[in-house]
Structure formats: C-alpha cells, structure tokens
Amino acid sequence: MRPSWVEVDLDAIRTNVAGFVAFVAPAELWAVVKADGYGHGDVPVAMAAAESGASGLCVALVEEGIRLREAGLDLPILLLSEPDPEDAAEVLAWRLTPTVYRHATLEVLRAAGEVVTGIAIKVDTGMHRVGATSDQVVELARRAVQLGVAVDSVWTHFAVAETDDPFTEEQTRRFDQTCRAIEAAGVAGFKRHLSNTAGTLLHPGSRGDLVRVGLGLFGLLPSPPCGELIEVIPAMRVVSHVSYLQRLPAGSRPSYGRRRPLTAESTVATVPIGYADGVPRLLSNRNGEVLIGGRRFPLAGTVTMDQILVDVGDADVVVGDEVVLLGTQGGGEIPADEWAEKTDTISYEIVCGIGPRLPRRYVGGEVGRA
Numbered sequence: 001m002r003p004s005w006v007e008v009d010l011d012a013i014r015t016n017v018a019g020f021v022a023f024v025a026p027a028e029l030w031a032v033v034k035a036d037g038y039g040h041g042d043v044p045v046a047m048a049a050a051e052s053g054a055s056g057l058c059v060a061l062v063e064e065g066i067r068l069r070e071a072g073l074d075l076p077i078l079l080l081s082e083p084d085p086e087d088a089a090e091v092l093a094w095r096l097t098p099t100v101y102r103h104a105t106l107e108v109l110r111a112a113g114e115v116v117t118g119i120a121i122k123v124d125t126g127m128h129r130v131g132a133t134s135d136q137v138v139e140l141a142r143r144a145v146q147l148g149v150a151v152d153s154v155w156t157h158f159a160v161a162e163t164d165d166p167f168t169e170e171q172t173r174r175f176d177q178t179c180r181a182i183e184a185a186g187v188a189g190f191k192r193h194l195s196n197t198a199g200t201l202l203h204p205g206s207r208g209d210l211v212r213v214g215l216g217l218f219g220l221l222p223s224p225p226c227g228e229l230i231e232v233i234p235a236m237r238v239v240s241h242v243s244y245l246q247r248l249p250a251g252s253r254p255s256y257g258r259r260r261p262l263t264a265e266s267t268v269a270t271v272p273i274g275y276a277d278g279v280p281r282l283l284s285n286r287n288g289e290v291l292i293g294g295r296r297f298p299l300a301g302t303v304t305m306d307q308i309l310v311d312v313g314d315a316d317v318v319v320g321d322e323v324v325l326l327g328t329q330g331g332g333e334i335p336a337d338e339w340a341e342k343t344d345t346i347s348y349e350i351v352c353g354i355g356p357r358l359p360r361r362y363v364g365g366e367v368g369r370a
C-alpha cells in the first residue's frame with residue numbers, strides 16, 4: 001500500500017469542541033461537518049463532537065446527513081440548503097431538518113409526509129447566496145404554521161464576519177428585525193442562529209441560541225484575531241514517506257517542465273503524494289516545503305499528479321523516512337494557513353481539497369464509545 005495518508009487527531013477535535021462549547025455557553029454549539037468534515041472524515045468527527053458536548057450537526061447535502069444517521073448519530077441534523085424536491089421523502093424519513101426559503105419547498109415537504117422534525121427558515125441578510133427576504137420569511141413562517149409544520153429555527157449567515165464589523169452588525173440588526181416580525185405574525189418558539197466560527201468568536205452579540213461552527217473544530221481559525229480569543233489544536237496531518245532517492249549534479253532540472261535547476265549537487269527525494277491527493281501544484285513555484293526529521297526542505301520542481309520531489313541537500317535521509325506535508329513533525333510545523341497563503345486561498349479550501357484517495361487514519365482514541 002502506498003505509504004501516504006491523512007492522520008486525524010480525534011482528541012484534538014474533542015478538545016476544540018469542548019473549548020467552543022464552554023466559550024459559547026449558554027448558547028448551543030452545533031458542529032458543521034459538511035464536505036466530509038472539511039476533509040477530516042464526517043462520521044468520526046461528528047461522533048467526537050457528540051461526545052464532547054455538541055448539541056447538533058450541520059451538513060450541506062442530504063446524503064451527508066443520511067451517512068451520519070446510518071452511522072447511528074442521533075443528534076439533530078440541519079441541512080444548510082434546501083433539499084431537492086425529489087429528496088423530500090428521504091429527508092423526512094431520516095429525520096433531517098431541512099432549511100427552507102421557498103414556498104414550493106415547504107409545500108413539497110408537507111406533501112411528502114408528516115414533517116416530524118420541523119423546518120429551519122433561512123433569511124438572507126446580505127450574504128446573497130441562498131435565503132428569502134425578510135418579508136418572504138414572515139409569509140413562509142405563517143404558512144408553515146398553517147400547514148402544521150413546526151418552525152424549529154430561523155437563521156442567517158454572515159458574509160464577512162472575519163473582516164467587517166459594521167456589515168456583520170448590520171446583518172445582525174436585519175436578522176433581529178426579521179425575527180421580531182415573525183413573532184408579530186404569531187409564530188413563536190423558534191431558535192435563532194447566525195454565527196459561523198468567525199461570528200462566534202468576534203461577534204459575541206450575534207450568538208443567538210446556537211452557533212454553527214465548522215473550521216474552528218478542526219483547529220483552524222478564519223483570521224488572526226480569532227487566535228487571541230480561543231486556543232485550538234489542528235487535527236490534520238498529511239503524511240507520506242520517502243520512496244526513492246537520487247544524487248543529482250548541479251544544474252539538474254527535476255520534474256515536468258524542467259523549470260528549476262539545482263544550484264549544487266544534491267540529494268532529491270521522491271515522495272508518493274501529488275496534486276491528485278490535494279497537494280496544490282501552485283506550491284511548485286511558491287516555495288513549497290515539507291518536513292523530514294522535523295526539518296524543512298524545499299520542493300524540487302513541479303508537483304506531479306502522484307508524486308513530489310524534495311531537495312534534501314546533503315541531509316541524511318533514507319528511503320522510508322516520514323515526510324510531513326501538513327501538520328507537525330518533531331519541532332517543525334507546516335500549518336494549512338501556510339499553504340493557503342502561498343497559494344492565494346484559505347485554509348478551508350486546503351483541508352477540503354485533501355482528496356479521498358488518501359486513507360484517513362484516526363488517532364486519539366476510538367469514537368463511539370459513549
């Protein structure tokens with residue numbers, strides 16, 4: 001088997017979840033585990049979150065919610081977007097809480113059967129991705145009650161919680177106003193929620209009854225000021241091993257494109273992991289580095305689909321040595337934020353991009369004991 005995998009530390013996730021639970025109390029912490037738990041593996045992450053005090057789970061897709069139920073998770077599961085109409089019966093059968101922002105979706109859900117779990121109504125307060133306007137939301141809530149469908153929650157989503165305080169405050173103000181209008185229309189007893197990780201940390205006045213935290217649970221934070229408010233432990237390590245070594249003369253140009261010459265005679269290590277696994281090809285000419293023996297070494301040439309090349313100079317490296325692409329090794333660390341900065345993106349995209357071809361290995365205790 002190829003000696004490349006993703007190591008996920010479930011104790012780190014438990015610690016992070018417990019930290020957020022304490023931080024937001026008395027509000028509830030709902031764990032966002034969409035996109036296979038941001039690449040960490042949704043079922044183990046959800047179980048670790050459930051063991052550590054999360055009150056609910058959030059996913060993007062119906063099939064993500066079903067997978068959690070099939071694994072035996074019994075917490076409430078919120079779908080963050082409207083389900084497709086053809087999935088309505090499955091949504092209800094698996095007790096997933098659908099988000100709703102169109103009348104047609106509400107009617108389809110009602111027709112699909114008894115809506116036991118209730119619905120979550122999404123109001124657009126400025127993100128302009130999905131959600132109904134304030135006025136539409138009031139109508140929607142009224143109609144739900146008419147149909148005998150419980151409104152479990154009303155929620156919105158921030159566009160710039162990590163960077164723009166005035167706009168986030170404006171979104172919060174619009175949300176509060178909408179909730180008051182819904183209550184004035186005779187609908188009550190719903191929970192309110194607005195905040196993602198950045199909102200939770202930077203806007204304590206916007207916590208509502210629960211927060212929807214994703215990134216922070218994995219030990220990553222959306223902006224530097226967040227790090228002053230909570231301590232988290234990164235849960236992911238991307239690990240491979242040296243599979244081949246060559247001693248090459250100065251001037252050799254390893255890999256596709258022959259882009260860069262070695263400036264001196266050097267040992268070049270081949271490592272069996274590549275862009276098909278989520279190692280950004282852009283790192284080739286953006287000073288990408290890896291850890292071997294706790295030390296940093298630069299990439300030698302272009303990242304290929306299945307393999308990378310590393311210039312280890314005259315270091316004492318042997319075939320089989322562990323190579324860490326992301327995470328810690330000895331005293332060294334390559335955080336996801338470093339890849340993100342070097343490749344003009346955010347840590348979210350880095351960890352979600354770590355591909356399914358790499359097996360996930362879990363450390364830090366079994367899940368599902370509770």
Ligand SMILES: *Cc1c(COP(=O)(O)O)cnc(C)c1O
Pocket residue numbers: 032034080157195196197198212213214215216222
């Ligand atoms: C992904 C997502 C979240 C979680 O965001 P983080 O920044 O990862 O905490 C919360 N709410 C919605 C609607 C989302 O799509």
